[in-house]
Every structure is written in C-alpha cells, then in structure tokens.
Amino acid sequence: GQQVMQIPQYQHVQEGEDFTTYCNSSTTLSNIQWYKQRPGGHPVFLIQLVKSGEVKKQKRLTFQFGEAKKNSSLHITATQTTDVGTYFCAGRNNDYKLSFGAGTTVTVRA
Amino acid sequence: EPEVTQTPSHQVTQMGQEVILRCVPISNHLYFYWYRQILGQKVEFLVSFYNNEISEKSEIFDDQFSVERPDGSNFTLKIRSTKLEDSAMYFCASPVPSGELFFGEGSRLTVL
Numbered sequence: 001g002q003q004v005m006q007i008p009q010y011q012h013v014q015e016g017e018d019f020t021t022y023c024n025s026s027t028t029l030s031n032i033q034w035y036k037q038r039p040g041g042h043p044v045f046l047i048q049l050v051k052s053g054e055v056k057k058q059k060r061l062t063f064q065f066g067e068a069k070k071n072s073s074l075h076i077t078a079t080q081t082t083d084v085g086t087y088f089c090a091g092r093n094n095d096y097k098l099s100f101g102a103g104t105t106v107t108v109r110a
Numbered sequence: 111e112p113e114v115t116q117t118p119s120h121q122v123t124q125m126g127q128e129v130i131l132r133c134v135p136i137s138n139h140l141y142f143y144w145y146r147q148i149l150g151q152k153v154e155f156l157v158s159f160y161n162n163e164i165s166e167k168s169e170i171f172d173d174q175f176s177v178e179r180p181d182g183s184n185f186t187l188k189i190r191s192t193k194l195e196d197s198a199m200y201f202c203a204s205p206v207p208s209g210e211l212f213f214g215e216g217s218r219l220t221v222l
Contacts, residue, residue: 033210042201043153045210088153097166098211102152
C-alpha cells in the first residue's frame, strides 16, 4: 500500500533560523496536503498542492511539490515560537484516502 | 469556518468494555473519516464512511470496530471490547470539495 515518509522526525530550531521538513511517497500522488498540529490540538489544514513542481507560499512558509509528484517539502523561514507543533504531510492517491506521514515535531529555542 | 464536533472529549474505560465515540460532521456532508492517533505518533486512517456505508477501512479497523449513523447528523465509532492498545486520540474529519479535511477536536480514549 501507499506509504508516506517524513523526515526529520524532530526539529529543534533556534528562533529566527530556517528549517525544512521533507515528505516522500512510495507512489505517485494526485495531490499532497500539509497539516499543523499544535501540542494537545487537532490537525489543522495548511495547504494543498496539486500540480507537478508547484510552489506555494504562506507568509514565512513555502511548500513545494516535486516534479514527479512523489515528494514535497515545507520550508519555514525565520522560525518563531508560534511555529511550535507537529507538521504532517498527507498524500492522496487516486482513491479518496489520505495517508499521513509520521510528522515533524518542531520545538523552538528562544 | 466549517465545524466538526466530537464527544466525549475524554473517555476513560476498563479493558474489555465497550466505548462509543460520537461525531457530528460538517452539516449535510455525506462523507467523513475516522482517524486514530496514538500519543506522539502519526495520524492513522481507520475508516471512511459515505452515505451510510463504509467505503474503505484500514487493517486497524478490525471486527471490534464499527461505524454507525444512529440519526441524521450523528455518527458513531464503536469499539466493542477495548484493549490497552486502543488508548489514543480518535479524530473525526469531514472533507470539503477542495479536498482538505476539517478535523474535530478529537476524543481521547484511555483504556485501563
């Protein structure tokens, strides 16, 4: 079955620094979504990427979808304490099911 | 913003007991999902439910699990005989036409 792998599992970042989390699928995806889960909270949708090579920005967050539609990345610039949480990618095949990666848990040192 | 409501927020039960978790998806939506998240782990797909029928289920969703629609807007996830390893957050999620999922705040199940 489809597997979505995400690295790193943990990211400890100094406030103000940049970091990137990566997502790889074992199969070609129809689209990929990113979610953020604050500690103790529920996943909240951030963005969906559909097109090969697509890049989308949300303020300090930049999302990319690979040309082969099998990988994606989330890059955060100038990390703030509000960025703390776990970031999940979720890939969708041609069926309607989303498969989540294991997530990257981000902690920020002030 | 669309709202998905889940109850209870926390359920503590003894091993072997039956548990019912409830969800009210986005109004008039026929399609929704149940996901499970063991503490500190990823969000795992359990089952998708469309128009009163299970459309897909994972290997986690074995015979001890069932999904029902007892009335028009309420959906339930029943675990017949809970095990220690069923302790987790259970999320209900509604998809919208654009494809994103709106998650409820989850029900934390603790099995003792």
